[in-house]
Amino acid sequence: MNTSFERSTNTKVDWLTPPELVKKLGYFDLDPCCPLDAPFYHAKQNFTVDEDDLSQDWFGRVYLNPPYGKGMELWIEKLKFHGNGIALIFARTETKCFFDHIWNAADALLFVKGRIRFYHVSGIQGGTSGAPSVFVAYGQTNAQALKNSGIAGRFLPLK
Ligand SMILES: C[S@@+](CC[C@H](N)C(=O)[O-])C[C@H]1O[C@@H](n2cnc3c(N)ncnc32)[C@H](O)[C@@H]1O
Structure with a gap:
């Protein structure tokens, strides 16, 4: 069975962040x-x-793991304008999304060591993802949260 969702041809979007990782971010x-x-x-x-979140006003401190694939940058752009939160996405550092909304806009990155094992909506943890992941912080408080999270990886301040 191919457990690598990045290489898979399916269009499933329900890949859930391990709760133990998000807890480390506050x-x-x-x-x-x-x-x-x-x-x-x-x-x-x-x-x-x-509720179609893209048409809603976001509030407070946001945790964002957007649907993967085409259109993902709409969520990252919205978080950039919101300015307070942390996103988890694939570390596709060469993309237009990264250049338009992250490299010159985010406060810090945490490149995750190894591959995350995301959860299915059933609550069962899946195999390792097919690409590396990165946490993206908007706002200095969120940059500090990444720095102090204890999540294994490489912290990179951008501002
Ligand atoms: C990659 S999953 C992340 C789930 C969860 N945030 C986590 O990290 O565990 C993306 C989720 O976004 C949801 N989604 C897709 N389009 C959406 C929209 N317009 N508004 C709100 N949620 C949406 C999908 O149903 C899917 O569950």
Whole structure:
């Protein structure tokens, strides 16, 4: 079985962040991309696809793991303008998204050591992802949270 979702041809978007990783980043007010029937929550308030978070006002400290694939940059752009939160995405550092919304806009990055094993919406942990991941901090408080998280990886301040 191919457990590598990055190389897979399926279009599943429900790849959930291991809760133990998000806990290391502290309390979040909002997860704007929460699955329907989530097995766990990362924030106090959660938008699902039914609320269409891109048309909503975001508030407070945001934890964002956006749907992967085409359109992902819309979520990163929205977090950039919101200015308070942490995103988890693939470390595709050469992309337009990275150059438009991260390299010159984010406060810090944490490149994750090894590969994250994301969860299925069933609550079962899947195999290792097919690409490296990076946490992206917007706002100095979030940069400090990444720096002090204890998550194995390489911290890179950008401001
Ligand atoms: C990669 S998963 C991340 C889930 C969760 N935030 C986490 O990190 O564990 C992306 C989620 O975004 C949801 N989603 C897709 N489009 C959305 C939209 N317009 N508004 C809110 N959520 C959406 C999908 O249902 C999916 O569960």
